[in-house]
Amino acid sequence: METRRLRTIQQPSHIERLLEALVSRAKSVTKDGYQIRDPSALAPQLQALHNPGHSGGTSLAAGSNSFETCLFTCEMSLPRSRERGVPVLLVNRYGENGELQDAGSWTSDPEGKWQRCAD
Numbered sequence: 001m002e003t004r005r006l007r008t009i010q011q012p013s014h015i016e017r018l019l020e021a022l023v024s025r026a027k028s029v030t031k032d033g034y035q036i037r038d039p040s041a042l043a044p045q046l047q048a049l050h051n052p053g054h055s056g057g058t059s060l061a062a063g064s065n066s067f068e069t070c071l072f073t074c075e076m077s078l079p080r081s082r083e084r085g086v087p088v089l090l091v092n093r094y095g096e097n098g099e100l101q102d103a104g105s106w107t108s109d110p111e112g113k114w115q116r117c118a119d
Contacts, residue, residue: 018089019061019074022106022114036062036069045098046071069096080105080117088117 020035039047042062049071061072071094080088086107093102105117 015074015076015089016061018076018087018108019072019091021108021112022074022089022091023061023072025108025112025114042071043069043096043098046094046096049073049094049098070094070101077105084117 023035036042039062046062046069062069072091073094074089074091077088077090084107086109088105088107091102091104091106092100095101106114107117108114
């Protein structure tokens, strides 16, 4: 994948949209879940993980349902994206107490179906 295109995709707003699509389409939040858009509505442990001044391209999405709230952070891996020819997101999922519950690389196919990469 060409570097200029990857740099454009790497912009925080684009990465946020990719992460939101991943969270919703990969069923990372239960069906009755909803997205939290205001970081101040998160528990203090999750707010501490949100760093809007970070320049490394990290984006976040938060979801909640009747039972739990979770936070997803991600950044795009330029080397893996070049290698695969599609954007590859490095995604972390945190539970409501701020503990890391899962981490992995994800990519989508042309139809928008997200799949975890075999690392």
